[in-house]
Amino acid sequence: MSTTGPAGALGTRDRLIRTASRLMQHGGYETTPVKQLVKEAGATLGSLYHFFPGGKQELAVAALAFGGEEFAEMLSTGLASHTDPAEAVEAVAVLLAEALRDSDWRDGCPVTATALESVGRLPDLQAACETAFAHWRQLVEERLLAGGFSAEDSRDLAMTVISTLEGAETAAQVGQSQTPLLLAGRHLARLIASYAR
Amino acid sequence: MSTTGPAGALGTRDRLIRTASRLMQHGGYETTPVKQLVKEAGATLGSLYHFFPGGKQELAVAALAFGGEEFAEMLSTGLASHTDPAEAVEAVAVLLAEALRDSDWRDGCPVTATALESVGRLPDLQAACETAFAHWRQLVEERLLAGGFSAEDSRDLAMTVISTLEGAETAAQVGQSQTPLLLAGRHLARLIASYAR
DNA sequence: GTCTATAACGAGATAGAC
DNA sequence: GTCTATCTCGTTATAGAC
Numbered sequence: 001m002s003t004t005g006p007a008g009a010l011g012t013r014d015r016l017i018r019t020a021s022r023l024m025q026h027g028g029y030e031t032t033p034v035k036q037l038v039k040e041a042g043a044t045l046g047s048l049y050h051f052f053p054g055g056k057q058e059l060a061v062a063a064l065a066f067g068g069e070e071f072a073e074m075l076s077t078g079l080a081s082h083t084d085p086a087e088a089v090e091a092v093a094v095l096l097a098e099a100l101r102d103s104d105w106r107d108g109c110p111v112t113a114t115a116l117e118s119v120g121r122l123p124d125l126q127a128a129c130e131t132a133f134a135h136w137r138q139l140v141e142e143r144l145l146a147g148g149f150s151a152e153d154s155r156d157l158a159m160t161v162i163s164t165l166e167g168a169e170t171a172a173q174v175g176q177s178q179t180p181l182l183l184a185g186r187h188l189a190r191l192i193a194s195y196a197r
Numbered sequence: 198m199s200t201t202g203p204a205g206a207l208g209t210r211d212r213l214i215r216t217a218s219r220l221m222q223h224g225g226y227e228t229t230p231v232k233q234l235v236k237e238a239g240a241t242l243g244s245l246y247h248f249f250p251g252g253k254q255e256l257a258v259a260a261l262a263f264g265g266e267e268f269a270e271m272l273s274t275g276l277a278s279h280t281d282p283a284e285a286v287e288a289v290a291v292l293l294a295e296a297l298r299d300s301d302w303r304d305g306c307p308v309t310a311t312a313l314e315s316v317g318r319l320p321d322l323q324a325a326c327e328t329a330f331a332h333w334r335q336l337v338e339e340r341l342l343a344g345g346f347s348a349e350d351s352r353d354l355a356m357t358v359i360s361t362l363e364g365a366e367t368a369a370q371v372g373q374s375q376t377p378l379l380l381a382g383r384h385l386a387r388l389i390a391s392y393a394r
Numbered sequence: 395g396t397c398t399a400t401a402a403c404g405a406g407a408t409a410g411a412c
Numbered sequence: 413g414t415c416t417a418t419c420t421c422g423t424t425a426t427a428g429a430c
Contacts, residue, residue, distance in 0.1 A: 043414085047415085113313035117225050156384075163364035163380075170360075170367075171356070231423080395430105398427100399428095405422075412413105
């Protein structure tokens with residue numbers, strides 16, 4: 001995938017992607033100037049346009065894919081932490097709440113801000129955001145299926161689980177409080193437990 | 198409130214606020230250039246800085262308050278549409294889904310995009326967003342209280358109702374589908390109905 | 395109150411040496 | 413692959429006539 005180099009050392013391309021993902025996680029696409037981006041990545045403008053001829057947009061698509069995968073890993077960790085699917089979903093909410101507070105309310109969803117800025121005006125970015133959302137839903141759906149829920153219930157509940165976690169994450173970030181996420185986790189667990197297996 | 202004038206005719210100040218609210222609803226704060234704003238409002242740059250010496254930011258705060266109130270009215274309409282609180286919340290989700298599709302997936306939440314852009318970098322805007330969120334939560338909380346739920350359940354459920362509707366609205370907008378909102382409405386109704394009155 | 399012209403600045407992107 | 417200098421354009425904001 002990446003150019004050859006010392007194991008563990010991040011190449012310029014990877015540093016650009018990770019830095020872009022982090023900055024877009026904080027404030028979205030439009031609020032992230034490329035100059036600040038390359039500076040924080042320890043790179044230069046020349047490197048950016050060498051690796052991403054499409055410029056800021058092309059880098060943003062890669063950053064959304066990276067952030068989406070990072071988020072998916074946290075999701076998988078939480079979903080695997082309990083045998084009961086309802087408790088597992090609640091654990092995800094707790095993980096998100098901890099990450100948010102520990103980052104001084106900065107590390108919210110790596111996709112949502114950019115998604116709302118891009119909708120209807122930057123199709124490439126919007127598509128990358130939708131891909132990330134769909135991936136996350138699929139992970140929850142598979143976990144519910146494995147937990148014994150019907151195909152229809154698993155699909156529908158997975159949609160609401162992701163929607164609710166997203167909305168609660170936003171509320172928690174803007175209000176600088178873990179409460180929205182912790183309540184969302186508790187309520188989602190109760191909702192899931194109310195379905196037959 | 199507004200300058201005197203023919204009843205029903207909107208003054209320049211009001212047109213600026215409404216236009217800013219609509220554009221920020223579509224793409225957020227950073228994606229809304231003041232030039233386009235004044236053009237669509239049928240105003241000029243001179244008028245903007247006459248009514249809002251604080252410039253774009255001051256106008257944005259007024260626009261968030263306006264959009265927050267508009268959203269609150271739709272919320273109140275839905276919440277008053279059924280005697281059962283659970284059915285009333287589901288009705289809100291249906292109203293949001295209809296407004297979103299009828300606007301070709303443009304008219305989402307008037308606050309969320311700006312909220313995520315502003316968090317941690319534009320305190321005035323962030324505060325205006327949080328005020329709007331808190332107002333919406335209060336409307337739901339009062340409706341649940343009036344429906345016979347305990348003070349604690351009403352408060353906690355109101356938080357999750359707003360979080361979930363917000364997240365589902367985002368998912369619906371990005372995915373151009375009513376499904377996230379309709380499922381959220383159904384699941385929220387089920388969750389609310391599972392609490393004792 | 396409204397208008398146009400423009401200032402002052404920062405944005406994304408490019409050129410070309412190394 | 414990396415670097416610096418620079419180009420071009422769009423942005424917010426201001427000036428000053430009307």
